[in-house]
Amino acid sequence: MPDALEQLKSRLGDYQSLDALAYLLAWDQRTVMPPAGFQHRANHISLLQRLSHLTLIDPEVGRLLDKLESRDLDPDSWDGALVRVARRDYTKAVQVPVELSSEMARAAAESAPGWLEAKATSNFDLFLPLMERNVDLRHRYVECFGPQDEPYDVLLDDFEPEMKTSEVTRIFAEIKPELVQLIAQLRDSDVDDSFLTGDFDLDEQVALDYEVVDLFGHRPKTWRIDPTEHPFASGSGIDDIRITTHYYRDHLKSLFSTMHEYGHGLYQHQLPRAWADLPVGQATGLGLHESQSRLWENLVGRSLAFWRFFYPRLQERFPKQFRGVDVEQFYAAINKSQPSLIRIEADEVTYGMHVILRFELEQDIINGRVELKDLPELWAQKMHEYLGIDVPDHAHGVLQDMHWSSGLIGYFSTYLLGTVMSVQIWEKAAEELGDLDAQIERGEFTPLREWLGENIHAQGRKYAPQELLQRVTGSTIDAKPYLAYLKRKFGAPVAA
């Protein structure tokens, strides 16, 4: 009879693998699956969810946890963390009926094609019943945990462990007025970015994306990039990393989205090998996950240092487009701040308002303060209020993100939390690595990649997000470095 720890690992390994397979199936559905296969997919994802849930809540898991907790394992050891993380997951899972969690997985898979069609035709009415179904399931999910002062906490905790809605509200309240002011200040910027629009050969764009991902770095034969409607990162393990992007013939925006997904992929790629097939070896929270994607997208990918190194390569690939545009002009253009409709294409200044809008709407949804049919109008009102722009159609408004079609409510705030943390992490990395800018200007990404790997990725879920952040940067989440960074970068007219 294997030791209790080995028994627990074996069960948790099955649980984690079933979960990994569900992620892979979601990738498959959104990249390669023949669209008519969605019903098979929903059946299969729902089955995997049922089996993974059953594996986790098996009473024997509870008994093994009891036994292992009585051993007083070192809380700083991996074994100690494994038990702590498993207890957390187990305690949550036993409160949720298997039928509900499997139905949630089914609804997400079944809604995907409806969202695609609704977005393609800008038809909210097509989407409304799907959203109603997903929201109803989330209400039922929240109820599993008993009466809550703040029901949204239940959902948030699944994405950002141990974070409370009130804390997010406090952080966003600190950010919002500063952003509003900065946006107003930058509104009439006349930076020329006309050369970012044009004709960008799609094969060249694909090659460019691979060039950047290879340059940033990874182990050989482990990554791929595929087109999809709404970009995301996935894969089946640390040696199978799949990021996705949406190519546009007339614009290079896919490149920045790829850098963003590289950051997500890198986190998955550098999880601790010895623990990566167990829950304790996964990413500790989505906020820190986003900190990695935002770091590579913005602090690397929209930095002058990076483009001093990389711009000649870009010019070589698209000579017609960038002949006669110097690097400072290019840098100014990719950092032009201007209210726009699509979150994932927003500049660093306006980005936060897109997230705050969704965070507010989601709370209203979960607290029953809005009717779902009114979402498009509320969306338009907030876009007008926060960014001063009009939403021309639902595809560029409430239908733009895939999250709600997958039942991912409680997720959005992690994008801004992550952005905030990315600056804290970046500043710490720069302090420890010496002149980070100079390294990047020389095209040296290994020190940064390895520093992130060692300090964040390879820690898995050994520590909760804020504890890990505290250990790495000396502070829990703090909006001040982020706001100072934005003012430094955008407060004065951008270079050139």
Place this chain on the structure above:
Amino acid sequence: MPDALEQLKSRLGDYQSLDALAYLLAWDQRTVMPPAGFQHRANHISLLQRLSHLTLIDPEVGRLLDKLESRDLDPDSWDGALVRVARRDYTKAVQVPVELSSEMARAAAESAPGWLEAKATSNFDLFLPLMERNVDLRHRYVECFGPQDEPYDVLLDDFEPEMKTSEVTRIFAEIKPELVQLIAQLRDSDVDDSFLTGDFDLDEQVALDYEVVDLFGHRPKTWRIDPTEHPFASGSGIDDIRITTHYYRDHLKSLFSTMHEYGHGLYQHQLPRAWADLPVGQATGLGLHESQSRLWENLVGRSLAFWRFFYPRLQERFPKQFRGVDVEQFYAAINKSQPSLIRIEADEVTYGMHVILRFELEQDIINGRVELKDLPELWAQKMHEYLGIDVPDHAHGVLQDMHWSSGLIGYFSTYLLGTVMSVQIWEKAAEELGDLDAQIERGEFTPLREWLGENIHAQGRKYAPQELLQRVTGSTIDAKPYLAYLKRKFGAPVAA
């Protein structure tokens, strides 16, 4: 409490879905997976096999079967067939330890990259340990079923239910001398096929494959075609059909391989919708599966009728290559019979000898009459004896097929059994559909597709292969129509 039948269906549905997922993962591994992910893949496929096996052999399944068998369900009803098929699968599965079946699945997934590398470098030594592992597992598998007069029967039965090795031997013995004679007679054919070699744009080849698959017909948004090393058909259900092919820049042979895989895909596509997520709704055997692929590849795809319809389209796509070549010349070229090295590219006459060679070697392997290290030499000897050609390297010899790297021993004979049955089925279809050739010459494939669907595909596993063939054609497997067809088509000099 649901009825026993509903309970059984629910369990068998899980079993079937886990199996379907393993197939999809194998597709993923051979088409899109980053190669370094193979270890994750092996873990996941092995887990799925363990779970599906455990689901099937759950004692409750046995009790439900006992209960349902006592009800004397109509043996011709779907419910009766469901119970009969489940009993067959259950009876076999309970004899095999779960650890063994999951290890077999793992070994197959782990061997895939080794086979790719061995083939690419034509290095049998790389492949030998993988083959030894797979063969050893098959020996252990055979032993699970107790002493056997003919151990190979155990393996054969997994691919061709209720067929015995002795029966295959008898059929092949009838075929072999006739083929030897026909091959000798055709050896010095001087048909000009030089225009089949040249420069065929890969994008055009991809478009051509989709054109043919769409022309043969299927429901919308259900199929895809991807490149791979060794072509196969897969998918995750009747509305998610994925065929694969291997493109060569200098030759159109991918087209015929695609027609072949279309036949496999169509079988999966037309399985009975109401039963397709249960074991009883699957294909009844690999021989009949091959009959479908060989039918579309050869009886349609290498017919003069088809090319009278399709050749102008091909000429339009590759004008340089086929300008000045008329349809009769083209037809003669694609039907040129000439001993060659690669089974899946062999003409209809020589094809059978490739299969017989493998069938003989596999029996020697399973009966321990050969050492695996001697396989390349034995292969070369038999190729010389049967086809009169020399094997230049292992990549064009013993390493050419992916089957043995996946542990698929017992499979090969179904290729020739299927080819034999394809002619019986074709002749019956022609009898019932009226002038099948004329329909094809008009580009009408719907009658044939629907006839096959109704008579074969939609029957699922309601009948064992030979019983189904008997019901459809009035006869069990019979080599005479096949041999007569070959002599008709090849015995006299081919047209032009």
